Amino acid sequence: MNVLEVSELRKHYPIRAGLLRREVGRVRAVDGVSFHIAAGETLALVGESGCGKTTVSRCILRALRATSGEIRFAPEDGRVVELVGLPKRQLRPLRRHMQMIFQDPYSSLNPRMMVGDIIAEPLKVNGVPAAERQARVLELLDLVQMPASARSRFPHAFSGGQRQRIGIARALALQPRLVVADEPVSALDVSVQAQIINLLLDLQDRLRLSMLFVAHDLGVVRHVSDRVAVMYVGRIVEVAPTATLYRTPRHPYTEALLAAVPAPDPARRGRQLAVLGEVADPANPPPGCAFHPRCPYAVERCRIERPELTEVTPGRWTSCHRARELELAGVG
Amino acid sequence: MRPTPMAEPIALAVRDLAVRFEMEQGNVHALEGVSFDLRAGRTLGIVGESGCGKSVTARSILRIIDRPGRITGGRILLDPGTPQEVDLAALDPESARMRAVRGGRVGLIFQEPMTALSVHYTVGNQIIEAVRQHSDISKAEARNRAIELLREVGIPRPETRIDAYPFELSGGLRQRVGIAMALAGDPDILIADEPTTALDVTTQAQILALLRRLQAEKRIALMLITHDMGVIAEMTDEVAVMYLGRVVEYAPVAALFAAPRHPYTRALLRAVPSVLAAPRQRLATIGGAVPHPGARPAGCAFHPRCAEVIPGRCTAEMPPAIPPGIAGASCFLDVPA
Numbered sequence: 001m002n003v004l005e006v007s008e009l010r011k012h013y014p015i016r017a018g019l020l021r022r023e024v025g026r027v028r029a030v031d032g033v034s035f036h037i038a039a040g041e042t043l044a045l046v047g048e049s050g051c052g053k054t055t056v057s058r059c060i061l062r063a064l065r066a067t068s069g070e071i072r073f074a075p076e077d078g079r080v081v082e083l084v085g086l087p088k089r090q091l092r093p094l095r096r097h098m099q100m101i102f103q104d105p106y107s108s109l110n111p112r113m114m115v116g117d118i119i120a121e122p123l124k125v126n127g128v129p130a131a132e133r134q135a136r137v138l139e140l141l142d143l144v145q146m147p148a149s150a151r152s153r154f155p156h157a158f159s160g161g162q163r164q165r166i167g168i169a170r171a172l173a174l175q176p177r178l179v180v181a182d183e184p185v186s187a188l189d190v191s192v193q194a195q196i197i198n199l200l201l202d203l204q205d206r207l208r209l210s211m212l213f214v215a216h217d218l219g220v221v222r223h224v225s226d227r228v229a230v231m232y233v234g235r236i237v238e239v240a241p242t243a244t245l246y247r248t249p250r251h252p253y254t255e256a257l258l259a260a261v262p263a264p265d266p267a268r269r270g271r272q273l274a275v276l277g278e279v280a281d282p283a284n285p286p287p288g289c290a291f292h293p294r295c296p297y298a299v300e301r302c303r304i305e306r307p308e309l310t311e312v313t314p315g316r317w318t319s320c321h322r323a324r325e326l327e328l329a330g331v332g
Numbered sequence: 333m334r335p336t337p338m339a340e341p342i343a344l345a346v347r348d349l350a351v352r353f354e355m356e357q358g359n360v361h362a363l364e365g366v367s368f369d370l371r372a373g374r375t376l377g378i379v380g381e382s383g384c385g386k387s388v389t390a391r392s393i394l395r396i397i398d399r400p401g402r403i404t405g406g407r408i409l410l411d412p413g414t415p416q417e418v419d420l421a422a423l424d425p426e427s428a429r430m431r432a433v434r435g436g437r438v439g440l441i442f443q444e445p446m447t448a449l450s451v452h453y454t455v456g457n458q459i460i461e462a463v464r465q466h467s468d469i470s471k472a473e474a475r476n477r478a479i480e481l482l483r484e485v486g487i488p489r490p491e492t493r494i495d496a497y498p499f500e501l502s503g504g505l506r507q508r509v510g511i512a513m514a515l516a517g518d519p520d521i522l523i524a525d526e527p528t529t530a531l532d533v534t535t536q537a538q539i540l541a542l543l544r545r546l547q548a549e550k551r552i553a554l555m556l557i558t559h560d561m562g563v564i565a566e567m568t569d570e571v572a573v574m575y576l577g578r579v580v581e582y583a584p585v586a587a588l589f590a591a592p593r594h595p596y597t598r599a600l601l602r603a604v605p606s607v608l609a610a611p612r613q614r615l616a617t618i619g620g621a622v623p624h625p626g627a628r629p630a631g632c633a634f635h636p637r638c639a640e641v642i643p644g645r646c647t648a649e650m651p652p653a654i655p656p657g658i659a660g661a662s663c664f665l666d667v668p669a
Contacts, residue, residue, distance in 0.1 A: 048532035048533065048534060048535075049503075049532055159621035160621070161621055162621070189381040189382050189559070189621070189622060190381060190559065190561075190600060190603050190604055191381060191599070191600060191603050191617065191618040191621075191622070191637075192621055192622075193603070193605070194603035194604075194605070194615035194616065194617045194618070195617045197605060197614075197615055198614045198615055198617060201612055201614055216532065216533070217605065218533070218607050219562075219604070219605035219606050219607050219609070220605045222605065222606065222607055222608075222609045222611075222613075223605050223609050223612070223613055223614075223615065224612075226611075242611055243610075243611050246607060256534060257533060257534065258607060259537075260533045260534045260536065260537035261533055261562060261607050262536075262537075262540070262560070262562030262563050262565060262566035262567075263562055263565065263566075263606065263607060263608060264561040264562045264564075264565050264589070264601065264604045264606060265565055265589060265608075266565045266566075266585045266586050266589050267586075267589075268565070269565060269566055272537055272540070272566050273537065274534065274537035274538040274540075274541045275534050275537070278502055278504060278505075278535070279502075279532070279534075331607050331608060332607065332608035332609070
């Protein structure tokens with residue numbers, strides 16, 4: 001049972017020029033992305049800045065309108081709604097089933113509202129009676145391991161990690177079917193980051209959360225996700241179960257990403273490798289495979305023909321012409 | 333690790349450095365007795381979480397701490413033990429001497445290269461100006477030197493890129509320009525303050541490789557400030573771990589990871605998410621959060637979060653600082669080797 005199915009999602013931005021503002025080109029921020037999230041599963045969407053991972057998450061939340069494609073969402077068992085073409089009016093009742101955890105715990109909480117009211121707000125908007133709200137706020141604070149006394153204080157009284165807990169409590173208030181977390185721990189110190197990662201793992205177990213986890217930190221992603229989708233210049237280049245992807249990557253870009261991460265172990269020193277060149281411009285992507293100018297394994301075909309995302313072994317998808325012949329290096 | 337660790341001359345010695353920010357809400361002791369050595373051709377890593385004082389340390393050495401911060405004690409000795417020895421902490425920050433040191437002897441690489449670059453001038457203009465600040469050469473010569481610097485930091489087509497504005501460059505290229513700026517005065521000491529934190533991981537790998545190469549070629553004394561234990565493991569020879577304005581542990585990098593001696597270091601290393609982790613592996617955590625430097629706990633500042641706290645002792649007494657250059661931990665439990 002899938003909570004979310006995204007197929008052939010595109011988000012293009014026109015580049016306009018001249019007196020008539022004619023369209024002279026397109027930034028293909030997201031260019032044909034497909035994936036699914038099963039109930040109770042956490043899928044990580046990883047990639048470098050500009051790869052389109054945040055754009056995908058914003059299209060799912062309908063903060064952005066997709067150019068084309070389909071997003072099928074199951075707000076309840078047995079009911080599936082297509083979100084891309086859905087009128088705004090019909091979207092509103094669905095919002096409660098889809099919640100977001102933000103990156104910055106400082107700007108995402110209203111400084112003039114008490115914590116209890118911040119957490120209760122989604123309940124109030126959805127017509128939960130006041131008495132019930134109070135009980136639910138206490139439950140939620142307990143869930144994110146915050147004292148009950150927190151509800152009558154303002155956000156500024158709390159550290160970044162505590163604010164992130166408050167943000168998580170608010171996101172979980174309506175028991176959403178899907179949680180979209182965009183870099184939820186990247187603004188935190190290491191010691192606090194570990195607490196939030198553990199909290200997310202606990203919540204995944206206890207509530208069987210389905211989560212789209214957007215992140216750039218491959219260390220964090222290895223801890224919290226069941227499967228990983230790697231994006232490069234608007235497209236998914238590889239999807240696989242987490243441990244499999246890290247141990248035996250099947251796309252050269254995944255290999256390059258993993259090799260670039262400095263491991264916290266001086267015995268592995270010198271294994272860190274730098275792939276050449278820079279990320280391609282999504283307004284002017286190279287022909288063929290977008291990664292070919294940086295790929296050490298590129299052949300003539302890669303320069304001409306764009307590889308499609310295909311299933312190489314059950315559950316493992318990659319878009320590389322040479323996926324079946326290359327022996328790529330992973331970690332751990 | 334390179335052999336003969338201690339044979340290299342000390343380029344810069346920091347001794348008992350104290351920095352205070354005097355504010356209306358009270359005094360913040362940003363640094364309290366920090367000591368370490370920077371040696372030619374070696375990399376000292378400074379690691380810690382927010383508020384530990386790592387950036388203040390860098391800015392104090394260059395005498396560019398923001399108001400109302402000021403150095404209230406200690407020494408910053410350039411060329412210690414030589415006839416040229418000078419205490420930077422005693423100089424007027426605006427003096428000609430200090431301006432010559434800044435950029436000329438000690439270069440600074442910022443986290444966000446735009447801190448060092450102006451949006452209004454071309455990359456070339458800015459590097460040329462930096463070059464001419466530290467040597468008496470003509471504009472044409474300085475331009476050639478700027479092109480050479482851009483080539484040295486791996487910028488493709490430096491002859492044309494020199495006329496680009498910073499905003500026309502990618503984040504990675506901008507950081508390369510930032511490094512070229514830091515090298516313009518031909519310094520023998522480089523301070524890199526989170527130089528790759530704002531960059532993507534593949535760009536980070538490129539910039540770290542560049543720093544490694546430059547350091548080896550020029551035998552630079554590199555002080556690398558980071559919060560990332562991966563970068564520490566990959567890049568440094570010795571490491572100073574900081575917590576709330578003090579060095580709590582100092583060690584050669586291999587020893588730090590193999591046998592950390594301070595409870596904070598041990599906890600920090602176990603809290604780092606790793607690409608080598610098992611699926612759904614939980615992390616060891618440190619309770620609470622880093623306190624605000626203005627609300628420093630009494631005794632050992634780490635005691636409220638420490639799993640090995642000795643009641644009555646750590647809560648009341650500050651453990652002694654680590655003598656510079658000697659591996660150890662500032663902790664009552666640490667037994668000197």
